[in-house]
Amino acid sequence: MRRKSWLIGMALMLIGLGALLSVFPSGAPAQPREIKIGGTMAITGTFSVEWGPKAKQFMEEWAAMVNERGGVFVKEANAKLPVKLILYDDGSNADRAVELYERLATTDKVDFFTGPASSPITIKASTIAEKYGIPMVTAEANSPAIFARGFKWLVGADRPAPQWAEDYYAMLKTLMDGGAMPRLKTVAVVQENTPHTMDVGWGGTNRANIAGLTVVTTETVPPGATDFSAIVGKLKGLNPDLVYVAAWAGTGVAFAKQAFELGLKPKELHIPHSTITEKYYSMVGASIGEGITGVTHEAHFKKGDKDAYFALRKKVGLTGFDAGWTSLRFIALEALTKAIEQAGSLDRAKVMAALKALHYETLHGELAFGFGLEVAGKKVDGVGNKIVYPAQWQNGKIEVIWPKELATSRYRPRM
């Protein structure tokens, strides 16, 4: 008995000591200079549903690919330097993410940051980037709130979420004007109370005029809402032509199911996140899934380093439209390496300046970061221009229906 408790005590002390000792900088042996890129990812925890282990895998495979090609050419070093990616699991916990980004900055001493998952964690992580002057390129983060703080060390590859509706409504207008779609007059917006989905919902409500639609109601539901009976009842009474559901895929499944079962049949049902995963269709079934429109990050890209991109996806076991954020991660990391090449140096200020001025052709076309733009009533800096593509479930498959260059099919009316 005494031995056991002694052992427990010793084990605890050793663990604590070990943790403490690792704090002291070790005398590292001389190594070829690596470009250290660091970040955290929601590999476990609530946000990992949208990101998870695949995100880490994808980024690690990207780094391997870059190194297979010899690395990134840095003029100052007159050599191609390898990339070292350091990724931690933040467990979807903001406190932990802050500890880890601090660690990446001060202990791991990374040169650059990649963005984490989710708005709140990105806000916190970017604060650390700003504190230490470390360039950070986020991938999916697209809430104007993140980019409206006047930060100098932050850019993001994705176009702000409130603007997602612009592409969709522009498509609607063209289709309606051309007679490919019946004229719609009214729209009801249902939005889930999380920063991203509220942003998407903002676009749904405030950009409806692009297609000449009147908003009859905007309903907000709590995060992870599962019961929509009252809302569906209300909407049946209002009978909108278009129902715009700004919710995460799971919540969107619940809504679509209840709308179907309770007899809500709008002419057009647009659930942006419904085409963001191949799973959506199997979760709702064919009778519900057919004809639902959404948006996707992913498409059969025709430009940029597309072959390498698709090879990476294949390597990580991703097919079709799953994990569409891979395109954003790819572009964000690629932009970083391009900025390093253009700056010709690993000096953070030079790379940041290069990032801000960056223009090159990538998967979706010409990449450029915008500054001083106004989005959803906020002045934002450093937002990207990768748009999302309106898509539709047709015959159990996701088809991109807009723009023409990337469309694999045409819009099909639901009824």
Place this chain on the structure above:
Amino acid sequence: MIALIGVLVLALLPLVLSSTFVLVMFLSFVWLVLTANYDVLDGFLGQINLGQGAFFGLGAYVVTILLNVGTVQTLGRFAVVLATLVALAVTALFAAVMAFPLFRLRGFYFAIGTLILIFLLQVFALNLTALTGGAYGAYVPPAFFMNALVGYYLALGLAVLSLALNYYLARSTLGLAFRCIKGDEDAARSLGLDPMKYKITALVIASVPSAAAGVLFALNSGFIDPGIALGVERSLLPSLMALLGGTGVVLGPVFGTAIVRIIETVVFHYLRLPVPSMLFFGITLLVVALFIPEGLLKSPRITRVKLFGKLASY
């Protein structure tokens, strides 16, 4: 005394620790405050209080909201002091008011009642967008950001204060009254004690340092949202840490918090195995629950070791 040496070591740590660990320790002190406060209700009154997170979140939100009000900002440096005092007062008032309905409940039902508090507050934080920023969260104006080192020492001080509070309770008539009520409420009443008065006092006492911890957290991190400030872990983890370390023992919270934070740090900062991180955490809990369920400093197996026995006697 061991305690003084411990505090001295902790006070000197920032000189040798990396900024990462200063942050890790800061957060650990915050958790320690919540855990020690939890133990006021559990260790002394024998009630499982799952509302510590509510006090923490309330403190964090009130201070952040006030620091964004124009008239408060004009007070300059004094604004932080004022906002903090208001945050503490609001939380204490909240605790006092909620104590009335809550203490009609006992045991399991009291635990559920207190748990409801943090959920309700989170819903309000999410929905009252004009006041709290809603899902988008609230920012502390950069002018009021707290320096990491200042935060460290303030949090350390607060943690010491909270433990000192428990130490005092363990030796005072107030604490004695609490334990009378814990043992047998009717007998206590027959002695002339008004249980309700003491229960309210306990809840208010347990709410103030936690609110202060919330204030420190907000000022140090600069951004809070309903998930960060009022997530259910802020209530559940303190009770877990207290149970792990041993309830009703002054230094119990220290060990409980240390165990959890050490495991967490080792798993997330160092081990990067291809298995999910939470798995380690879960398995540790399971093992502890089955082998030392009374808590570290209350388990006969552990306290047999002289050092632990001495620490448990505080």
Place this chain on the structure above:
Amino acid sequence: MTRALELVVSGVSLGGIYALLAFAFSLTISTTRILNVAHGVLFVWGGAVFVIFSQKLGLHPVLSIVLLSVVFFLFAVAFERGIVRPLLGRSAHRLLVGSIMATFGLGLSMESTLGYAWVTYVDPYPVFSSSLAMFPVTLGTVALSGSRLVILGFVLVTVTAFHLFLQKTFLGKAARAMAQSFDGFLVIGLNPYRLSLILFTLAIIATAISGAFYVLAVPLNPYDGLPLTLKAFTVVVLAGVGNLPATLVAGAVLGIAEVSTSQFLGTIWAPAVSLTVLFLVLVVKPTGLFGKGLQ
């Protein structure tokens, strides 16, 4: 008038879902005195395994349920041996605390394992739902969700069955006796370990099958476990611990409250209303609407 009727009907059908979530939990607490914090996690696992069998492997839903029962039977045996048994003999307070910690740890381990395993072995998106029971139903002018009707039917049947089991059969009475007083039970001379194994197994399988039915109407992800346990808590406490038929009523009460709140105040306030209803009931009648309280 139709709208009011619709609200009540929606509320009751939502109540079916809440009762589904709660009845096995009530069963577990009342018969084994173990507070299974991992209840929600098991529930989610049940849904996940059902989707794997019925969607990924394409098995017939009934076969899927049968296989699911086998899987969780094995799990229940391991759970009972490994966790329940060591906790059983302890005093009430230690049992409560021990069961909370142990099941919390188990729940954390299980949910992170599911999250990881799903993405590694099943598909890249760990959200699961079944479309097997999607059909609209209309009663006159009132629209009903077919999947929820199926769930309601299942809950009614199962709760009745368990209620009869506990009230009328020898085993059921023995279970209630053991829950009331473990030491008193030992005096009778029956084997408490075998009984606790049977009860626990039944409760676990019931939980898993409930999860399978749940995903017919609502999608789940691996991390929904803890919030669902807390929701189940709400319903059980409202009903009164151990009173299975009451969980149906409590579910309906909460369902109607939430749907009405969504209608008149806005859906974002629905969770606040559930919580407030629970709080009020707790303060006014802590043992729940119909309960005798936790012994």
